[in-house]
Structures are given as C-alpha cells and as structure tokens.
Amino acid sequence: MTAYxxxxxARDAKKLTAVDYIxxxxxxxxxxxxxxxxxxxxxxxxxxLCMLYDTPLTVxxxxxxxxxxxxxxxxxxxxQPEGYRxxxxxxxxxxxxxxxxxxLVDTSGAYPGIGAEERGxxxxxxxxxxxxMTLKTPILTILIGEGGSGGALALAVSDEVxxxxxxxxxxxxxxxxxxxxxxxxxxxxQAAEALKMTAQDLFDLGVVERIxxxxxxxxxAMFESLKLLISRTLExxxxxxxxxxxxxxxxxxxxxxxxxxx
Amino acid sequence: MDFFAFVKPKNELETVPDSxxxxxxxxxxMWMKCPKCNTLLLTTxxxxxxxxxxxxxxxxxxxxxxxxxxxxxxxxxxxxDSELRSSNILDFPGYDKKxxxxxxxxxESVICGECLIxxxxxxxxxxxxxxxxxxxxxxxGEKITRAFEYATENRLPxxxxxxxxxxxxxxxxxxxxxxxxxxxxxxxxxxxxxxYITVLTDPTTGGVTASFAMEGDIILAEPNxxxxxAGPRVIEQTMRQKLPKDFQTSEFVLxxxxxxxxxxxxxxxxxxxxxxKMHGYKEAAQ
Ligand SMILES: [Zn+2]
Numbered sequence: 001m002t003a004y005x006x007x008x009x010a011r012d013a014k015k016l017t018a019v020d021y022i023x024x025x026x027x028x029x030x031x032x033x034x035x036x037x038x039x040x041x042x043x044x045x046x047x048x049l050c051m052l053y054d055t056p057l058t059v060x061x062x063x064x065x066x067x068x069x070x071x072x073x074x075x076x077x078x079x080q081p082e083g084y085r086x087x088x089x090x091x092x093x094x095x096x097x098x099x100x101x102x103x104l105v106d107t108s109g110a111y112p113g114i115g116a117e118e119r120g121x122x123x124x125x126x127x128x129x130x131x132x133m134t135l136k137t138p139i140l141t142i143l144i145g146e147g148g149s150g151g152a153l154a155l156a157v158s159d160e161v162x163x164x165x166x167x168x169x170x171x172x173x174x175x176x177x178x179x180x181x182x183x184x185x186x187x188x189x190q191a192a193e194a195l196k197m198t199a200q201d202l203f204d205l206g207v208v209e210r211i212x213x214x215x216x217x218x219x220x221a222m223f224e225s226l227k228l229l230i231s232r233t234l235e236x237x238x239x240x241x242x243x244x245x246x247x248x249x250x251x252x253x254x255x256x257x258x259x260x261x262x
Numbered sequence: 263m264d265f266f267a268f269v270k271p272k273n274e275l276e277t278v279p280d281s282x283x284x285x286x287x288x289x290x291x292m293w294m295k296c297p298k299c300n301t302l303l304l305t306t307x308x309x310x311x312x313x314x315x316x317x318x319x320x321x322x323x324x325x326x327x328x329x330x331x332x333x334x335x336x337x338x339x340x341x342x343d344s345e346l347r348s349s350n351i352l353d354f355p356g357y358d359k360k361x362x363x364x365x366x367x368x369x370e371s372v373i374c375g376e377c378l379i380x381x382x383x384x385x386x387x388x389x390x391x392x393x394x395x396x397x398x399x400x401x402x403g404e405k406i407t408r409a410f411e412y413a414t415e416n417r418l419p420x421x422x423x424x425x426x427x428x429x430x431x432x433x434x435x436x437x438x439x440x441x442x443x444x445x446x447x448x449x450x451x452x453x454x455x456x457x458y459i460t461v462l463t464d465p466t467t468g469g470v471t472a473s474f475a476m477e478g479d480i481i482l483a484e485p486n487x488x489x490x491x492a493g494p495r496v497i498e499q500t501m502r503q504k505l506p507k508d509f510q511t512s513e514f515v516l517x518x519x520x521x522x523x524x525x526x527x528x529x530x531x532x533x534x535x536x537x538x539k540m541h542g543y544k545e546a547a548q
Contacts, residue, residue: 110472110491110492112491112492112496112497112500113492113497113500113501114497114501114505114506114509116491116492117490117491117492117497117509117510118518119518120476120515120518120519120520121472121491121492122471122472122475122476122489122490122491123472123476123520125441125472125473125491126441126445126471126472126473126474126475126476126477127476127477129441129442129445129446129472129473130445130446130448130449130452130477131449133442133445133446133449134446134449134450134453149429149438149469150438150441150468150469150472150491153438153441153442154472156442157442157445157446169435170434170435170438171429171431171433171434171435171437171438171469172429172431177431180431181356181431181432190355194352194354194355194434195352195354195431195434195435196352196434196435197434197435201435202435205435205436207435207436207439249446250446250450253439253442253443253446254407254443254446256436256439256443257351257400257433257436257439258400258404260349260351261346261400261401261404
C-alpha cells in the first residue's frame with residue numbers, strides 16, 4: 001500500500017474503533033467512567049476501568065463512532081478540552097492506585113471550534129503532555145487508526161507507543177499539508193509520502209516501539225495476542241521503580257530525532 | 263560576543279544632505295503605516311518607542327534580537343547552543359530551499375541563553391518570527407529543552423517569549439514530538455521548584471500554544487496578541503461562520519481565564535523583574 005492508501009485505510013468507516021477494541025479485549029469487565037468534573041462529559045473520549053486478565057486497568061480511547069448517529073454523538077472522534085481533562089483525571093486516578101493505563105488513539109485531531117478554543121484546547125493538551133511525562137504508573141498507547149497531531153499526542157506521552165499496521169500518525173493531515181505548502185490539496189498523496197506518517201516510517205524514525213500486524217479480518221486471535229502483549233509490557237513496567245519508569249519515559253522522548261544534531 | 267553586534271540603526275534622517283532636507287519625499291523604508299490606526303510613523307520614532315505605535319499603542323512584531331535587547335540587561339546575554347541548525351531530516355521536498363531563504367533573515371527559530379534581568383540571573387528563550395514564522399522544528403524543541411535542563415541544573419528561573427505559527431510541517435512527526443519533549447523539560451524544571459514565566463507575543467498558535475506556551479507558572483501576554491491552538495482561519499473553515507471580533511486575542515483569553523495578565527511592552531521587563539524577585543531570586547553579585 002502507498003502512504004496515502006494507508007491514510008485511507010486508517011480512516012475507513014468500517015474499521016474497528018476504540019469501543020470495539022475494548023469490547024474484544026476486556027469484554028464485560030469494562031465499566032465506563034464519565035466526565036471531567038469541571039465542565040462536561042466529552043463523548044469523543046471513552047474511558048473507564050476493566051480487567052486485563054487479573055490486573056485492573058484504566059483504559060482511555062478516542063472514539064469516532066461506528067455509524068452516523070454514533071459519529072455525531074462522538075463528534076467524529078474530535079475531542080474538546082473537557083475530553084482531554086477527563087482523560088487526565090482518570091490517569092491521575094490510575095496513578096493514585098498504581099494501576100496501569102492503556103490509551104487507544106483514533107482521531108483526525110483535536111476539535112477546532114469556538115467553544116474548544118474558549119475553554120483552552122491548547123492549555124488542556126499542554127497539561128496532559130506535562131502530567132503524562134511524570135505520571136507515576138505505566139502508560140502504553142496504541143494508535144488504532146488516525147493519529148492526528150496534538151490531539152493524538154495528548155494521549156501518547158507514554159512508556160511505549162505502538163501502531164496498528166494500518167494506522168497513521170502525523171503532525172498534520174496530508175490534505176492540510178498539501179494545501180498549505182503547495183496550494184493544492186489534490187497533492188495529498190505526495191504529502192502523505194513526504195510526511196513519513198505510516199507505521200513503518202515511524203518505527204524507522206524511532207517514534208514507535210512496535211507495529212501490530214493486522215490480518216484482513218481482525219479476528220479474536222489478533223485481539224488475544226494483542227492483549228497478551230499489552231499485559232506483558234504493562235507487567236514489566238509495573239515491576240520497575242516509578243522513578244526509573246518516568247526517567248525512562250523522559251529519555252524516550254528526549255532522544256527522538258536528535259541523532260543528526262551535534 | 264558577536265551577538266551584541268545588534269545595535270539600534272542610526273537615525274538616518276540626520277544624515278540626509280542639507281540640499282535635500284526640504285524635499286517632502288522620504289524613502290519608503292523610513293515610514294511604516296500602523297495597521298490599526300493607519301497613521302504613518304517614522305521608523306526611527308517607532309524604534310525609540312519599542313516598536314509600539316506612538317498614536318494608538320499597537321504593538322508591532324519584534325525580532326528576537328530586539329526582544330532580547332528589551333528584556334536582558336545591557337550586554338548580559340550569553341547565547342547557548344547557537345551552533346544548532348535545522349536540517350532536512352526527512353528529505354522533505356523543497357525544505358532545503360525554504361531553510362536557505364529563512365537563514366537570510368535569521369539563524370534559527372529561537373535564541374536561548376542566560377542573562378541578567380534587572381540584575382537577576384535567568385535563562386531567556388526568545389522565538390523568532392522571521393525564521394519560518396517561529397514554527398516548531400526539531401532544533402526549536404531541542405534548544406528550548408536544553409535551556410530548561412540547564413536552568414534546572416543551575417537552579418535558574420526561565421523566561422520564554424513565544425511567537426509561533428505552529429508546527430514545522432516539513433519535519434513531520436518530529437515536529438510533533440517537540441511538544442512532548444519540551445513539556446517534559448518544563449515539568450522537570452517545575453518539579454524542581456523553579457519559576458517559569460511565559461510571555462506570549464503575536465502570534466502564539468498551534469503546537470507551541472499546546473505545549474510550553476501554556477505551561478508557565480505565570481503567563482503574560484502583550485496586548486492584542488493572537489493566542490490560539492487552532493488558528494482563526496481553520497475554525498472559520500470548520501464552523502463556516504465569521505468569528506467574533508476579538509476572538510483569540512490576549513484580552514479574550516485573559517477574560518476566559520487562560521493567562522494571568524496582559525502587559526504592554528513598556529511595562530514588560532519591570533513586571534518580569536518584580537515577579538522574579540517575589541519568587542526569591544536575588545540580584546547577582548557584580
Ligand atoms: Zn497605530
């Protein structure tokens with residue numbers, strides 16, 4: 001597949017969304033928790049507690065919705081400040097109980113709206129970046145579809161970041177990039193190549209640790225092995241002293257893209 | 263320090279030969295028109311007035327060097343990491359040329375270093391609008407990160423003057439990663455109990471807003487500064503409606519509760535000095 005075909009696959013409306021991942025891996029154990037305790041409950045973020053085998057887990061996902069009605073309800077997976085604040089509230093709760101956190105990212109970006117700006121979209125994202133860097137519990141992020149800019153990063157300052165084979169992660173959409181740089185959004189396929197936004201590109205750049213192969217029909221076997229992988233990684237990180245864990249998290253981001261400097 | 267090669271340009275009008283003094287025509291570059299009140303202003307008057315319109319108080323953009331001149335005590339600024347230069351890491355088409363062009367105006371998107379501010383030792387980072395609109399490249403993030411790490415190690419306060427059009431698209435995901443990296447460095451500085459003051463200048467948008475610009479213990483902004491995550495054009499496109507007149511100005515975000523104060527340029531340094539001293543930072547021994 002070309003980079004732009006990957007973008008299309010990541011946006012495919014028939015693709016599984018965060019609630020599907022949660023249902024497949026955690027089933028009935030999931031209890032949804034709502035609200036940021038400040039303004040409202042942003043339905044673009046689905047979050048709660050579940051059992052990862054016999055370990056309690058905080059799971060936070062950006063949810064695009066699976067049909068028109070759900071997509072409207074979920075604001076097409078574009079979170080507002082209250083969504084990021086809900087996520088942070090639940091991460092802090094996880095820290096308190098030393099419970100690991102799993103984030104599932106699937107968004108074209110944070111919502112660019114009047115209300116979102118009025119309520120501090122930039123501040124909400126910035127606070128997540130800061131707080132996640134030193135959160136005293138293991139965090140793992142998996143990009144399951146689109147990883148759109150700051151709105152995706154706000155749930156991806158983690159010990160490890162993984163990408164599903166057909167997901168993408170970028171600072172800007174290829175259409176946006178092509179229209180700003182070349183005044184021609186039809187050049188999006190070239191922009192997608194140039195931006196290096198596929199899982200393989202990001203793995204090569206050292207931005208993600210793992211690519212999860214996606215069979216044509218995402219089946220229970222894929223979810224079973226993914227769940228096992230998540231469990232092993234979080235268990236390993238749970239056993240580390242928290243200071244070592246946060247030190248390692250900082251070092252992870254500290255070294256990205258610095259090889260060519262000096 | 264070659265950095266202080268920056269000197270206010272001389273009042274060139276004084277050097278106009280006598281024979282031409284009564285000619286009403288003055289070369290165009292000596293005048294500028296205030297975009298707010300349309301007054302024609304002599305550039306020399308403007309410079310003396312800190313690049314603020316003498317009629318209506320409109321704050322013009324300043325270069326990083328001019329701003330360092332404004333904030334740092336005379337000759338006290340020592341630049342750090344001046345050798346770091348943006349490069350085309352992803353082989354992005356056209357980026358080499360853009361960098362070349364940008365370098366005709368300025369070396370980099372941010373200047374970082376240490377200086378005295380009212381005699382108080384501090385780390386000062388000033389972003390440069392002249393270099394690709396202060397967009398956040400790998401070097402931008404690296405310099406800011408190193409500045410915070412240096413400040414943490416040496417227990418110094420940090421003052422960052424922001425100006426940014428947002429992400430550096432040509433550096434793709436590496437541009438995005440700078441938001442995480444700088445935020446981590448700010449957090450460690452903060453956890454060490456040290457003061458960070460942000461000064462937002464026009465425009466502060468995108469990834470810079472959604473990282474270190476909004477992470478100061480105290481956030482100041484110049485009047486009528488655009489402060490946004492998504493810029494007004496993006497929002498207009500999504501909402502398909504005109505935005506309220508003062509939307510996303512510093513006065514607007516002050517009223518919404520996201521900054522501490524709007525401070526005019528002539529009071530900026532004095533305000534920062536006061537704040538530094540209130541946090542126990544003392545004047546360095548001469
Ligand atoms: Zn004016």
